[in-house]
Amino acid sequence: MSVSVAANDSRVLLRLEEFLPYRLVILSARTSNAVARIYAERFQLTIPQWRIIATLGQYPVCTGRDIALHGMMHKSTVSRAVAALVKRGLLRKEPNAYDMREEHLRLTDEGRAIYEAVVPQARAFEEEITAAFDPAERKEFIRLIEKLDAHTRKLAPDHDPDA
Amino acid sequence: MSVSVAANDSRVLLRLEEFLPYRLVILSARTSNAVARIYAERFQLTIPQWRIIATLGQYPVCTGRDIALHGMMHKSTVSRAVAALVKRGLLRKEPNAYDMREEHLRLTDEGRAIYEAVVPQARAFEEEITAAFDPAERKEFIRLIEKLDAHTRKLAPDHDPDA
DNA sequence: CACTGTTCGTTGACAGTGCAACCAATCTGC
DNA sequence: GCAGATTGGTTGCACTGTCAACGAACAGTG
Numbered sequence: 001m002s003v004s005v006a007a008n009d010s011r012v013l014l015r016l017e018e019f020l021p022y023r024l025v026i027l028s029a030r031t032s033n034a035v036a037r038i039y040a041e042r043f044q045l046t047i048p049q050w051r052i053i054a055t056l057g058q059y060p061v062c063t064g065r066d067i068a069l070h071g072m073m074h075k076s077t078v079s080r081a082v083a084a085l086v087k088r089g090l091l092r093k094e095p096n097a098y099d100m101r102e103e104h105l106r107l108t109d110e111g112r113a114i115y116e117a118v119v120p121q122a123r124a125f126e127e128e129i130t131a132a133f134d135p136a137e138r139k140e141f142i143r144l145i146e147k148l149d150a151h152t153r154k155l156a157p158d159h160d161p162d163a
Numbered sequence: 164m165s166v167s168v169a170a171n172d173s174r175v176l177l178r179l180e181e182f183l184p185y186r187l188v189i190l191s192a193r194t195s196n197a198v199a200r201i202y203a204e205r206f207q208l209t210i211p212q213w214r215i216i217a218t219l220g221q222y223p224v225c226t227g228r229d230i231a232l233h234g235m236m237h238k239s240t241v242s243r244a245v246a247a248l249v250k251r252g253l254l255r256k257e258p259n260a261y262d263m264r265e266e267h268l269r270l271t272d273e274g275r276a277i278y279e280a281v282v283p284q285a286r287a288f289e290e291e292i293t294a295a296f297d298p299a300e301r302k303e304f305i306r307l308i309e310k311l312d313a314h315t316r317k318l319a320p321d322h323d324p325d326a
Numbered sequence: 327c328a329c330t331g332t333t334c335g336t337t338g339a340c341a342g343t344g345c346a347a348c349c350a351a352t353c354t355g356c
Numbered sequence: 357g358c359a360g361a362t363t364g365g366t367t368g369c370a371c372t373g374t375c376a377a378c379g380a381a382c383a384g385t386g
């Protein structure tokens with residue numbers, strides 16, 4: 001801030017660097033960019049694509065709707081990302097005979113291989129960043145994050161349009 | 164996840180809901196969306212636009228470059244947001260006689276009025292979310308966030324292209 | 327059976343963003 | 357002073373995400 005000569009002396013002043021929502025954004029952007037590099041560079045996956053693979057790695061069969069809810073994504077985002085993954089052969093769509101509106105999604109072997117290649121690296125990265133903490137701090141941080149998460153979820157329910 | 168019948172039984176498994184980077188993204192998205200509503204609905208400001216106003220509220224005179232660094236934004240993002248704000252009369256550009264490449268930016272009275280209208284609401288919102296904590300927890304949370312922030316900054320330096 | 331309302335998924339239009347190329351002003355070394 | 361490198365800022369382009377509208381498949385009602 002080379003140019004600024006003095007801070008605002010008004011009573012109304014917000015220090016952005018100390019504003020919690022801003023801090024969270026910065027922190028999450030940095031970590032999430034770093035994680036994205038893991039699967040973006042080596043496997044050419046976008047963030048929504050990775051989230052879909054991650055969800056299907058965890059729950060082998062889902063509908064698009066399930067994935068959208070689980071990954072906080074818009075259904076159109078999911079739709080396009082799924083299309084791209086199917087085209088690349090990482091995902092398969094299977095019609096659901098009991099409800100022809102929805103389609104069951106499942107990883108192909110190739111898709112699962114990517115999942116299994118990325119997961120250990122993601123885990124390692126998580127280790128790396130939480131190495132900032134000693135064990136007690138780490139546990140406490142998780143606890144506080146959970147508490148904050150639950151609280152904000154009540155305050156600002158994730159806007160669910162119809163998704 | 165109505166359809167999934169069983170969790171993956173492979174040794175390679177990542178629980179997305181417990182993956183720290185993912186949690187941070189979700190948490191920060193929710194809080195930052197809630198904050199955005201404050202200035203988006205009433206004042207039609209985008210996030211970069213608000214960050215610029217917030218920076219100039221704190222440091223009355225800056226260059227675009229200063230703002231980009233301070234707010235973790237790309238210089239093109241700043242350039243466009245500044246243009247929009249100037250057009251709306253919330254910001255003024257002033258040539259710097261000592262270096263004609265850069266332009267000094269300053270809030271107009273109208274711009275400052277918006278800043279002063281938003282800040283108390285932003286503060287109030289911060290209060291609201293940290294109400295999840297008792298005073299000791301709040302202090303500890305800030306401390307841990309700072310520690311994590313410092314650590315990740317070393318690990319994954321904010322990609323600075325030339326900005 | 328229609329008739330209405332809802333849900334899953336796709337698609338077109340649109341806005342915001344990042345990247346890269348670019349211009350103009352400045353600085354550096356010769 | 358001049359050539360080349362550097363820096364602040366703008367802009368064209370491609371890419372994504374969001375929103376709104378839509379078609380198709382269900383579910384409930386009379």
